[in-house]
Amino acid sequence: MTSPTRDPVTVGLIQTSCSAHPAENVERTRSLADRAAREGAQIVCTQELFRSQYFCQSEDHQYFALAEPIPGPTTEVFQHLARERQVVMVVSLFERRAPGVYHNTAVVIDADGTLLGRYRKMHIPDDPLFYEKFYFTPGDLGFKAWTTRYGRIGVLVCWDQWYPEAARLTALQGAEILFYPTAIGWHPAEKAEHGVAQHSAWETIQRGHAIANGCYVAAVNRIGHEKLAGEGIEFWGQSFVAGPSGQILAKASADREEILMTTVDLRRVEETRTHWPFLRDRRIDAYGDITRRLLD
Numbered sequence: 001m002t003s004p005t006r007d008p009v010t011v012g013l014i015q016t017s018c019s020a021h022p023a024e025n026v027e028r029t030r031s032l033a034d035r036a037a038r039e040g041a042q043i044v045c046t047q048e049l050f051r052s053q054y055f056c057q058s059e060d061h062q063y064f065a066l067a068e069p070i071p072g073p074t075t076e077v078f079q080h081l082a083r084e085r086q087v088v089m090v091v092s093l094f095e096r097r098a099p100g101v102y103h104n105t106a107v108v109i110d111a112d113g114t115l116l117g118r119y120r121k122m123h124i125p126d127d128p129l130f131y132e133k134f135y136f137t138p139g140d141l142g143f144k145a146w147t148t149r150y151g152r153i154g155v156l157v158c159w160d161q162w163y164p165e166a167a168r169l170t171a172l173q174g175a176e177i178l179f180y181p182t183a184i185g186w187h188p189a190e191k192a193e194h195g196v197a198q199h200s201a202w203e204t205i206q207r208g209h210a211i212a213n214g215c216y217v218a219a220v221n222r223i224g225h226e227k228l229a230g231e232g233i234e235f236w237g238q239s240f241v242a243g244p245s246g247q248i249l250a251k252a253s254a255d256r257e258e259i260l261m262t263t264v265d266l267r268r269v270e271e272t273r274t275h276w277p278f279l280r281d282r283r284i285d286a287y288g289d290i291t292r293r294l295l296d
Helices: 022-038 061-066 073-085 158-162 164-171 191-213 267-275
Strands: 009-015 043-045 088-098 101-109 115-120 145-148 151-155 177-181 216-220 223-226 233-236 240-242 248-251 258-264
Touching (some): 009 022, 022 043, 022 073, 073 088, 073 101, 088 151, 101 151, 115 145, 151 164, 158 177, 158 191, 164 177, 191 233, 191 240, 240 258, 248 258
Parallel strands (some): 009 043, 151 177, 177 216
Antiparallel strands (some): 009 258, 088 101, 145 151, 216 240
């Protein structure tokens, strides 16, 4: 349940825009991940569904053609990179599991190129311009953490960010860093009135996950205005890494392609959890009702 190393670990988050051409997006992300590794990143995470523009803005059967199997061509690209650069990769993909069954999936690749496993997004939204229930079957692998060469990590995806239960169950498996590949932004017509509050809520709740679980949180978001339906979505970028006390350690811009790099000290996880022993003091005997939808 503990990390194999106590040395500081450098995390790299790939924040970029996406074009309409999957091969171009894969090469852009691969190139940026390669650069991050050459500059010292040991764990690199992509943004959500980086291989394409965010197609869930409408319910359109043509977009199922973007899905691919795991293992598959994109997995192989990043396994090769991981092996060549000795870097751990967290890669977000549109998984084709079987005809009619697709998932929003993140794979974890160890620094020797081994595919350690996959996480299938558990919470699937259905909101204007975020019609994910049309495309994605809810995850059936549960919440997971993996021991990589550089630390024990957990992965959750975008809408999972809003659920403390997801962060908790992943942290309880020993995750020292929670990675959140993300595609979130503003409806342009709402930005002036609600934009600041929406972004603040997104950042605040994830900082709360770091505090409640005494671990690091790394959220990576895309940038750009993608208009596939209506007025489209203006993705707000601002990828960030938060420390075990919720402090922002590094933060990207709202509108520039960036490799957000920061070094984290995994020894701080144990130190924080012993000083703020939230996991010790949980009343697990009293939480049975958490599995009920409402308490009436």
